[in-house]
Amino acid sequence: MARTGRRPGATRTRDQILSAAREQFAELGFGGATIRGIARAAEVDPALVHHFFGSKEDVFVAAMRLPYNPATVIREILAQAGPDPAPSVLRGLLRIWDAPETQATMVGLIRSAVADDRTARVIRDFLSDMVVQQVSAELGVPPLRATAAASQLLGLIVLRYVLRIEPVASAGHEDIVREYSPALGALIGAAAPPTT
């Protein structure tokens, strides 16, 4: 992903693009917003937006101040996963979410998405357009099943990191992987069923 420049001018331009992007994503959703429209709103050349950030997805990640690109992370995890992807997906999710430097930001994002409809709409759009469609395509499962898999993971995240409900809040990674894998495998393992 393109890094920001150090020169004040570059920083100012970058910030103009990001605030324009936040407006566009909030007004039009992730699907409706375009690099061209963001560039127009920021009064810069679209090429500059590409130069600073790369894809629309990368602009979104920077605009929402995400510590990482969820879609990229999911792609990487799925790429490394074998024929029974559930345990790898769960290990990957736990590894990322248990990292203190990113956990606070992500918990904050979930809090605002749940509390505030404007944020919810942006997140909603990104999740359904990017994450659900992508996982659905890459695993060859129907979108509604990909959403069911997302439910399992979102529920785990909310119970463990936001509400901190026991016993899942302080359970070890491998205990969670063991108990959650059958459910997740029933959904995302469907493309290549685990040997029974």
Place this chain on the structure above:
Amino acid sequence: MARTGRRPGATRTRDQILSAAREQFAELGFGGATIRGIARAAEVDPALVHHFFGSKEDVFVAAMRLPYNPATVIREILAQAGPDPAPSVLRGLLRIWDAPETQATMVGLIRSAVADDRTARVIRDFLSDMVVQQVSAELGVPPLRATAAASQLLGLIVLRYVLRIEPVASAGHEDIVREYSPALGALIGAAAPPTT
């Protein structure tokens, strides 16, 4: 559950008990609070608390202004469910959550539990003490697996009713039952596995 009286005195006493209960649950959590302690804080006889509300669980439901008792609903759904409980649980959850008169209250409760740590602690306690322990015992599955089942359902609720992410937000009940049942069945069907 005992109904409140119509006389002003009774209403006043009932309200005293409820505000005392909210304080006690917030301070001590669901597990720590007692009918006796709530009665003492409300300066009434414990028998009066039982008379107005019934069990501590019922006091909690009234104090949190829940439209119904989640534990009772879960008990009823599980009691009606056959050897493969997942579809019945999902149908029951969708029937209750799609009822407009209760949906707003429940969505509001989830919003405040996620946003506010004080509410979160009370909900957290009630869920882990009552719901998880109970489901775990009634289905004969380990608590962590009951929590995994709760993750699936909480994720469905947050995606469909709070974030309203497609395609799950506007999917029909039977489509959701079809896509979610394998995952839920892998967890709560474990006690009496569905015929494969």
